[in-house]
Amino acid sequence: MTIILKKGQNLEEVLPKNTPVKGAKKLNAKKYIGVLKFEKDPLIIQKEMRDEWE
Structure with a gap:
């Protein structure tokens, strides 16, 4: 499937x-x-994992 979008056109509209x-x-x-x-x-x-970077 090919879709051609023009300038200013939203994907939701297409x-x-x-x-x-x-x-x-x-x-x-x-x-x-x-x-x-x-x-x-x-x-x-989670805090222990973040402290590993320091």
């Missing part, structure tokens, strides 16, 4: 919002629920 993309797959996010198990609080882990 493409409808609900057009399916060919070959696109839906993400099944339910399979990732509860995958990561932390022994510490996630905020403490």
